[in-house]
Structure formats: C-alpha cells, structure tokens
Amino acid sequence: MPQIEISGLYKTFKVARRSAGLKQAAKSLFCRKYDKVEALKDVSFTVDTGEIVGYIGPNGAGKSTTIKTMSGILVPDRGQCVIMGRIPWKERIDHVRSIGVVFGQRTQLWWDVPVIDSYELLRDIYRIPNRDYSNNLDLLISTLELQNIINTPVRQLSLGQRMRCELAASLLHNPKILFLDEPTIGLDAESKIAIRQFIKTINREKNVTVILTTHDMSDIEALANRILLIGRGRILYDGNLDDLRSRFSNQKTININFRGNGFPIDNTIVGIPGVNIVSCSQEKLILRVDGNGSALADVISRLSNIVDIVDVSIESQPIDELILKLYREYAV
C-alpha cells in the first residue's frame, strides 16, 4: 500500500473582488462580489515510502494548497487523502506526529531566543525521548553545520542559516514524511547545495519520503527522481525527469572551438539533418542539434577533416526551458 494516497481532491476558495476606485469601494461595503478560485480540481496521485517527489507548477497552481491539505491545515471540499492510513484533517494530532513540514516563506523558530530554545520546546511538544533527541540533534548539527549558530537568537541569523535551522527543527521528531514548501527560496548557491545534500542524506539514511515544491529547477534536477506537474489545479504530468526530457526534446547545444584556416566551414556541415547553425566565426561554432547522437558524430567527423578542433562542449537544454515548454503545452 502506498504511503500517501490522494484521489479526486477538490478545493475552492472564495475571493472578494472589486474594481478600483472609491465608488466601487463604497459599493462593496453593501454588496460584495465573490469569485470562486478552484485551487484543486480532481488531484490524484500516490507516493511510496522513500521517494523524493518534486512538485512543480507556476505560481498559484495549487502546490501549496496540496501541501497544506496533506499536512492537515486545510480541509478540502471533496476527495480522499490518506497518509499512512490516516486522514490528515480528521486525525490531525496523530498525523502531524509523523510528518515534518518546512514552509520556506514562514518561520517556526522563536524570533528572540536562541535556536536551541526552540528545539527544546519542540522536544517537549513532540514528546521526543531524551536519548532520541540528543542523537538526532547531534546528527543534525553535524550534517547541517549548525554548531556555531545554535546558540544565536534567530533574529540575528542570515536567511541561509535560518533555513538550515528550520530544516533541522522539522526533523527532530524523526518524521516519516517531510513536506518542503519552497525550501530554497531566496538562498545563495552554497546554502542551496548544502540543503540539497542534506535532503538526499536523510532520504537515503532514514528512508524519509520527501515531497518538495520549488521554482528552482536545479533543485528538482539534483533531488527528485519523480516530478509531479500541477497547473490550474490539475495534475498534468507524473513521471520521471528523463522521460520528460526525451518526450519534449533531445535538443542539445554544441560549442566547438577550433583553429581555423580561413576555409569556410559552413558548407561542410550544412545539410546534415537536424543540425542548425546558431553562430559561426573564425574560431567558434555554435550549433543546435536535434535527435540522437549520430548527427553529432557526423558533424564532428566532418569538421575534424578540415580544422583542428580545440574544444567541444555539449549542453542539454536547460530544464527551465523544458518546463516552460510543458507549461505552454498545457496552457497553464
């Protein structure tokens, strides 16, 4: 049985609307107009123990709504959601004991006191046995490199430091599932990499299921073996990243540096199917190649007959572009 089972989830929000202007504002004092926003429309998926799932979609697609439903904060209008045999919003207290949540845009640490005080409070709230607590804390401190910041009041931490502390706070009670809602938002490269490394580590060592939402596709690339794409409240794609890649494009960009001899090279490679020249100079050629490796090999062999190739680099299409394509295809 899968660890998380969601089927036919619906959630609608009511949003008050009015046009700009004083007149409209006065009017809305007496008669309010509401719009219905369908945040989730028939969302279904399952997740097995130990998976890392990247949950992506444009802003307002319903990612956070799903996470909040799964963590027992929101009650959906319709649909089933069973996590480890429990319905989150019905058995909230038992449910939250076995999950950890990080909301990247919010904080769970006490602002004015050192981080460790917040941790001790969490220990008491979750009733973590002292032994487990100190083991977990030691592990988290060493893997997230918290030793120097744990005694600092939260208000004096940088965003990256704080986010590492938030992550640790969500894992003190040994949760089986970790929900991460934009954990890398606003972080620098170093902190991002540290956090990704850490997520991988706990997934591997403790077999924690991780569901993360993000707009940073390199997070997904580094972490997720499976992605779920949501747009306008519907699940649009559920599968792994490589399949997505092969489905949408095999386009690669090739940079070739060479020592030219003045011989016009354009002609040599024109006519190979699936090869387009992006730019060409005396020393450098940039090509876009569709399809599989054969065209590429052809290009290189033809070129090497006439020039000295110094350097070749091949880039896959950036995943951001891929996702953009996907969004366009589904018109989200």
Add this chain to the structure above:
Amino acid sequence: MKAYLSVFRLRFINGLQYRAAAFAGIATQFFWGIMHIMIYEAFYENATGTLPISLKQVIAYIWLQQAFLVFIALWIRDNEIINLITSGNIAYEFCRPCSIYGFWFAKLTAQRLSGAMLRCFPILVVAFLFPEPYKMTLPDSATAFLLFIVSLFLGLMVLVSISMLVYISMFITMLPTGSMVIATTIGDFFSGMIIPIPFMPQWLQKIAYFLPFRLAADMPFRVYTGHIPPNQALEGIFTQLIWLGVLVLSGRIAMKKVQKRVVVQGG
C-alpha cells in the same frame, strides 16, 4: 501537559527580556497611581453622605490595579499571536501535535505573568514606602491575603480565556483591532479599571456583577482590602471557577469551528 508547561516557560523567559518596557511601564503606572489617588482624595474631602468604600481601601485598590495592570488589562495584547494569524505563520501551529487552544492559553498566561513579575514588586515596594495618604496598606488579614492570591490567579485565567475568544474572532475578521477594541472597552469598564465598581450606580453594578470581567480585577482587589469579607470571597472564587469552565469550553468549541474554515493564504 509538558508541552504546555514548556511553551509557558519559553514565553515567560522571553517576556522577562523586555526590561526597558517594564521600566517605562513602572514610571507610567506611578504617575497614574498618584494622579488617581489625588482625584479620590479631593473627592473624599468634599463628599457628603456615606461612601461605599473607604479612602484607604480605594488607595490600596488603585495601587494593586497599577501593580497588576498586565495581569488584568484586557487591552494588553500579544502581538506574537496576532502576527501568527495575520502573517500565516500559524500554518506551523497547525502542524504540532497539540491543541492550539491549550498552546495559546499557556502563551498568553506566561506573557501576562512575566510582565507582571517585572512590574508588581517594584511598584508595591515603593507604594508601601510612600507618605500618607498615598501609602499602600497591608492586606486586611492573613485569610484575606490568601484569598486574594487565589482569586488573583483565577482572575488571570478568566481574563486569558476571555482574550482567547477575542483572538479566535480574529480568524474571521483578520484584523487585530476590531474585536479587540470592542472587547477591551467593555471589559475595562466592567472590570472596575476606570472607576471601582462600588462607585457605580446600582443598575450598572448589577450588570457588572453579572459579567465576568470584574472577576479579574475588582474582585481580588476588594478581597485584599477586606471590602469583600472572606465568606463572600469564597463565593466569588466559586463564581470564577464556573466562569472559567464556561469560557474555556466555549473557546475550545469556537476554536474547533474556525479551524475548519482556516485558509492560510499565499506561499
């Protein structure tokens, strides 16, 4: 239970950090205390007929009011909880394996206790050293003192459970001011913060005695001064317990209701 104690402790420690605020508060409260006493002194000098409470009792009443202001004033609000609600950090509160009502009750109680701890001792000590007629008097008797302590703490709980209802209403209004202002205006008047209840006209006294607000301030203070004798004080403590039960129960039900309609927006 340990979780609630623990959050109480952390909030208490947190509250003790705000020393500057406490000093400023103490200064203000001396000013208010002395000003009030001057007004009542003039009032008593020129009064004709019998007054419902002696000047000495009024003065003790005023000093207790100033010393325990943080305990008894409904208008003191916990910005942390307001921020939780308006900023959406409340999402985390929902992910904890404990009841939010209990959690917040502990936080609010700790906030008021820590605030009062910092203020009450300096104010009372100095008030005892003041010259007549500003001098604070000792409690009427040892029994009165004991009953005062008990009713003061129960009063605090009653007050916190009233303020819980105000915070819960913020889930619906999303504004920290609206329900707060209504509740505090009514509450402060009927708790005897503006004029002691014995000075109110009969019909107004009836309303004040019917409402729970006076149980936090007026009642314990009059127990201290002996204006409410011990047997009536016991009755009052019983009333406090009943109100506490009613308020906590209705708060818990209301919290359950609003929890279902909570929408944490954005992000």
